[in-house]
Amino acid sequence: MSDANHNANAQSNVHTLANKSLIIFDWDGTLMDSVGLIVESMHVAGEAHGFTTTDDAVKGIIGLSLTIGIDILYPNASQAQKDAICDSYADYYIANSHQTPFFDGIDTMLQTLRAQNKTLAVATGKKRRGLQRVLDATDAHHYFAITRCADESGSKPDPQMLSDILAHTGASVADAVFIGDSIYDIQMANRLGMSSIAVNYGTASAADLAGEQPTYQLDTPQALIEALTAA
Known part of the structure; x- marks a missing residue:
């Protein structure tokens, strides 16, 4: 069909x-x-710790838990780096969450x-x-x-x-x-x-x-x- x-x-x-x-x-x-803020927050968080990804890749992990999504996006990051990305993501998202009606x-x-x-x-x-x-x-x-x-x-x-x-x-x-x-x-x-x-x-x-x-x-x-x- x-x-x-x-x-x-x-x-x-x-x-x-x-x-x-x-x-x-x-x-x-x-x-x-x-969705737009999620993508923006992930870019900011990843780049703050030396990692980049694409908009489509971030959209592809939305719906999963944040920790699993970060594992998928940044497989070469250490656990400490993944934890730091998670914290940076949360900080940015919270600070800008007024943008999400x-x-x-x-x-x-x-x-x-x-x-x-x-x-x-x-x-x-x-x-x-x-x-x-x-x-x-x-x-x-x-x-x-x-x-x-x-x-x-x-x-x-x-x-x-x-x-x-x-x-x-x-x-x-x-x-x-x-x-x-x-x-x-x-x-x-x-x-x-x-x-x-x-x-x-x-x-x-x-x-x-x-x-x-x-x-x-x-x-x-x-x-x-x-x-x-x-x-």
Whole structure:
């Protein structure tokens, strides 16, 4: 199936999402427009310790835990250098995190979903302290019944984060859909047999996401908002 046909099929069948009572979101590149800052922060951190990489390489590790991503980007660095890169990345990202708003309409979408009695959750490659910081900054804690991070449940595509969320909420795999912008997001959902929505506006290309065979694939934040809130 071509990417265009896959996307058209997904959008035509997306009304079935109304039956999902548990909606689980990735964070970076899915809810929050943070990919640009992530790439910039990694360049600054790597170069501060004598290492360079490319934009595409950084985008390719978004969704993984930070430590695994740094291992992939800088395989020749010593452990001490990797630790220093990690610290420099965190320092730069935190100092500039005011640059990372929700995508347009996302906050209203979350409000609407809660009003529709949907249970919302987050499964992210961020560390707990990083997620806590952005939840505080966006005043978004109250939307989510549970949030899980890579340093609590393992890095994507390990599905433990999703399993933890299912256990906490009492929902079944059939009740849930997971939404993400990286191939690791879709791989994680597929490992549990969970429905997934790949969004094409984050880190991975539409073609790469389609190759992971998500249940649905949508091009824009507005398309996602319309699909999830159509009740």
